[in-house]
Amino acid sequence: MKVNILTLILYIFSIGIISALALIYEQPAIVLFILMLFILIPVSLIVFFNVSDKFTFTLSPVSEYVEEPNSPAFVLEYKNAAPIGLFSCDVVFTAENNFYPSMTKHKMSIPLTRKSNSFTIPLESYDIGLVSITIEKFILHDYLSIFRKEINVSLESSVPVLPKERNIGDFPPAVPKDGPDEFTESENIGNISSDVKEIREYRPGDRLQRIHWKLSAKLDDLFVKEMAHTSSLAIILVPELCRDEIHDTAESLLSCIKIMYEKKERFEVCIYNDISCDYTFFTVTDEAGMLEAMTHFYCQPLYEGRENALNTYLHSSGKIATVIHIIGKTIKISE
Known part of the structure; x- marks a missing residue:
């Protein structure tokens, strides 16, 4: 598990600004709000620690094959065994056409708020060949985006693009x-x-x-x-x-x-x-x-x-x- 230092600094800085305003305008009620902001950090960490390892992912093509000029697409599906989900997950993957090898790395963000869901990953392919996708990593974020967990995987799928x-x-x-x-x-x-x-x-x-x-x-x-x-x-x-x-x-x-x-x-x-x-x-x-x-x-x-x-x-x-x-x-x- 890693800490997003910049996000943590900005979060604490925001609490400091709110505290200063509370003192200037003499609003003691805001103190409760500030305390809640401090409490959210350990609460978010505890929930994130218990939920982040409850997800399973699968990858499959949308269709067995496509015909040019149509582009192939893949379905990323997840299931969550925990009672609650997470707001954000970054998916890091590479894609290439084996006849024209030029592996490029991509990243897309998806929410993990439900018990299960699926997302379509479209790829651009302008020529025939076997188009392959490999998901290398999932980066899960807690509710405050202060903590993150990187899960290295190797999910692969391919689909032929027919002429x-x-x-x-x-x-x-x-x-x-x-x-x-x-x-x-x-x-x-x-x-x-x-x-x-x-x-x-x-x-x-x-x-x-x-x-x-x-x-x-x-x-x-x-x-x-x-x-x-x-x-x-x-x-x-x-x-x-x-x-x-x-x-x-x-x-x-x-x-x-x-x-x-x-x-x-x-x-x-x-x-x-x-x-x-x-x-x-x-x-x-x-x-x-x-x-x-x-x-x-x-x-x-x-x-x-x-x-x-x-x-x-x-x-x-x-x-x-x-x-x-x-x-x-x-x-x-x-x-």
Whole structure:
């Protein structure tokens, strides 16, 4: 516990001024008021000493994610186990975007007068990335602001700021190859070779690799090949964390993911870490999976190269799949 020396001096000086006025104007009744002012100091100290350790704090994001240009916000909630509260508390915290590291320190004041309450902490973020907030310290003040108690904590929370979706055209890009003949599936389009069992009309959820392109072109409608013995293989999205194009890459990746899971395509996202030279796969089937993949993407270090992730994947992965390479606004099937 610390004493605000300046506040204490001003408080005593104010009592002195009031005492002088009482003597000048011969107002003995003011003496009782002066005594009360002196008594308030130990009373405030005793109450503050017993109440200051009764607070618990929690920190959480307002939403799981935000989309630019919206700014993220966090909720600071407290609970007070004491019968009375305090007038003032300073919250010291830092905030940063991991793609643009520039940690800044902030301080805001909140009242602790209720048994429980919550406060919104808005942050300004003008770009995509994982925005994090860390509360480092609570500074509690007594009723007279003479005494203060600093409570060191480490409350952390983060929220991803997603880019806007953009129109990426006809995606995923189809590979209009039917293999050795019209009724044999080729490994080149993401499936182990097998005979065609039947041809039927396209249904939502069918993989685009199964489309019979020649027949569909003739009949002006989509038809797919039903395979007798097929081992379906995934499409792999491989985004690069190139520093100069990270915003466009994130925008392209998010747009690809949303289109893919809305079309019920079977795919995975390969997130590369340039420091450890390894990668993590995410199978996305819904918004929660999309958020998990994008958050992990945001947590990786940036680099200068344009094909680091692709080259590492092609040289070390044992998965046979259609690889879609994403860097900036460029989305293409890897040769």
